[in-house]
Amino acid sequence: xxxQRQPQPKHKRGALVFGLTLLASVILVAFAAPLLxxxxxxxxxxxxxxxxxxxxxxxxxxxxxxILSELIHGARISLIVALGASVGTVALGTLVGAVAGYVGGWxxxxxxxxxxxxxxxxxxxxxxxxxxxxxxxxxxxxxxxALLFWPTTARIIRAQVQMVRxxxxxxxxxxxGGGAFHILIRxxxxxxxxxxxxxxxxxxxxxxxxxxxxxxLGLGNPAAKSWGLMIRFALNLPGLxxxxxxxxxxxxxxxxxxxxxxxxxxxxxxxxxxxxPRLEGV
Amino acid sequence: xxxxxxxxxxxxxxxxxxxxxxxxxLPGDPLSALLDPTSASYVYDAEVRAALAAYYGLDxxxxxxxxxxxxxxxxxxxxxxxxxxxxxxxxxxAHLPWTLLLTLTALSLAAVLGLLGxxxxxxxxxxxxxxxxxxxxxxxxxxPVYFVGTLLLIVFGARLRWLPLAGGRTPFAxxxxxxxxxxxxxxxxxxxxxxxxxxxxxxxxxLVRNSMVTVLGEDFMLVARAKGLSSGRLKWVHAxxxxxxxxxxxxxxxxxxxxxxxxxxETLFNYPGMGRLIxxxxxxxxxxxxxxxxxxxxxxxxxxxxxxxxVNQRLDPRLRHV
Numbered sequence: 001x002x003x004q005r006q007p008q009p010k011h012k013r014g015a016l017v018f019g020l021t022l023l024a025s026v027i028l029v030a031f032a033a034p035l036l037x038x039x040x041x042x043x044x045x046x047x048x049x050x051x052x053x054x055x056x057x058x059x060x061x062x063x064x065x066x067i068l069s070e071l072i073h074g075a076r077i078s079l080i081v082a083l084g085a086s087v088g089t090v091a092l093g094t095l096v097g098a099v100a101g102y103v104g105g106w107x108x109x110x111x112x113x114x115x116x117x118x119x120x121x122x123x124x125x126x127x128x129x130x131x132x133x134x135x136x137x138x139x140x141x142x143x144x145x146a147l148l149f150w151p152t153t154a155r156i157i158r159a160q161v162q163m164v165r166x167x168x169x170x171x172x173x174x175x176x177g178g179g180a181f182h183i184l185i186r187x188x189x190x191x192x193x194x195x196x197x198x199x200x201x202x203x204x205x206x207x208x209x210x211x212x213x214x215x216x217l218g219l220g221n222p223a224a225k226s227w228g229l230m231i232r233f234a235l236n237l238p239g240l241x242x243x244x245x246x247x248x249x250x251x252x253x254x255x256x257x258x259x260x261x262x263x264x265x266x267x268x269x270x271x272x273x274x275x276x277p278r279l280e281g282v
Numbered sequence: 283x284x285x286x287x288x289x290x291x292x293x294x295x296x297x298x299x300x301x302x303x304x305x306x307x308l309p310g311d312p313l314s315a316l317l318d319p320t321s322a323s324y325v326y327d328a329e330v331r332a333a334l335a336a337y338y339g340l341d342x343x344x345x346x347x348x349x350x351x352x353x354x355x356x357x358x359x360x361x362x363x364x365x366x367x368x369x370x371x372x373x374x375x376a377h378l379p380w381t382l383l384l385t386l387t388a389l390s391l392a393a394v395l396g397l398l399g400x401x402x403x404x405x406x407x408x409x410x411x412x413x414x415x416x417x418x419x420x421x422x423x424x425x426p427v428y429f430v431g432t433l434l435l436i437v438f439g440a441r442l443r444w445l446p447l448a449g450g451r452t453p454f455a456x457x458x459x460x461x462x463x464x465x466x467x468x469x470x471x472x473x474x475x476x477x478x479x480x481x482x483x484x485x486x487x488x489l490v491r492n493s494m495v496t497v498l499g500e501d502f503m504l505v506a507r508a509k510g511l512s513s514g515r516l517k518w519v520h521a522x523x524x525x526x527x528x529x530x531x532x533x534x535x536x537x538x539x540x541x542x543x544x545x546x547x548e549t550l551f552n553y554p555g556m557g558r559l560i561x562x563x564x565x566x567x568x569x570x571x572x573x574x575x576x577x578x579x580x581x582x583x584x585x586x587x588x589x590x591x592x593v594n595q596r597l598d599p600r601l602r603h604v
Binding site for chain 1: 290292293296297304305308312420421424425427428429432433435436439440447537538542543545546549550560561562563565567569572573575576579580583585587
């Protein structure tokens, strides 16, 4: 039935290119933020709630800070959280998944039981609870996200490790007396490398959503102005939606978050497709 | 099924225990800070402070605290709210029905629309309508739900003024009849439920569409087509029925997603459910409420998972012996 098999569907390549381009531009903006931003995002450079003008392209917020500068610097917060949380999540998940998949036995059952429990739990309420107890620094946010979201990665990595472990050359290396650590690093890691890459991208996207979400709920770091925090401050202004202000205060950060998440999602879709070329038409 | 039930009870016990241990183990000792006159989060209201001290019992041995906590949780004693000085269980009882109304409405809408849309898009895969729908659902399910909600609020609430901007019902309204009550509550439900539907529909649509595409490639579809069955029968009976299994299997996984969406949506729309309760508790660092809400939401999600397991077993006999 499925005779027109292609090695890789064209639109998946397009997704990868689109995502990478978008992601690269956000990274560029984040690095060049001090050059691009007209003002210091924390400085009070105008009257409160100015409309957009040549001096303030997106107007000013309720305390007279330049919104465009906040927006440009916000890219840094999102990317820092995305990087920190995704590396933490995937490192933890890979560690647990690799150990469970490679060692097997009761340790495997125990670890996977724990993973099952964590996957069933509603993790957003738990995230809120932990963030409320631990405080709202960027470090805390990153830690809490990593601690709650590693199980998905662990399960995927475990399955792959189990598969690779049964292959002939790994069995042979074991037969020659290769230690577990040596085999994991030398033979198994290269096989699960691409999988780790796609997990990193997905975890990064989720971290961006969660950081913005926590900021929206009032659990963001007030010193680190992220896009989520901008939305929250904008919505805090009574009657914001009844005036035109949302157009330059609320819409830009919302679009920025959405674009960054989409960029990461498309990179993820593209990576996944190149990992499993046989999974076509999906 | 009995084994599953035991598994869920075990998970519930782990949730209870985590809920007990986390605030006591976390650095910074947030609970003692409530009772410490030198700390910033000291509770000044003597009555509330006494209730907190009695509930948490931090001066007693850990095991005694644990026993007190467990027996309290099982009999519905979840402590008192610091902010409102009311029992947490009463607050949850007042907020949970609104969240259930919102989530169940959105979940059923999303299920119907996701199924129909996914089946049609999968049937005509590769068509321009399919491509548009796939792109749209990727974009909408990835955009932050409170951003999508804000946009809907601006269009339908603030610009067109068709629907109320916030709340679950008109404040201080008295209803002459049940019908008036339903209409008022329904009008307030439209925008939050629409937002939540949009937020959850994308993944359901993609799931159904993909399993539809897979099923269409199966040999039995070729046989059915060769028998000369009508395309409607092929589509709705042969293909969709088989594409349905993964959809139902993932319904439980959606429960967590829907709750997450509801927390943000209720915050945005000032909707009087659990999400709003959590949001207000976060602002006041009202720990007993946060803990109680986490416990209540976890119980609901666990129940939804159990229900989905049971439905799955009824639908797919292969699962009965696992």
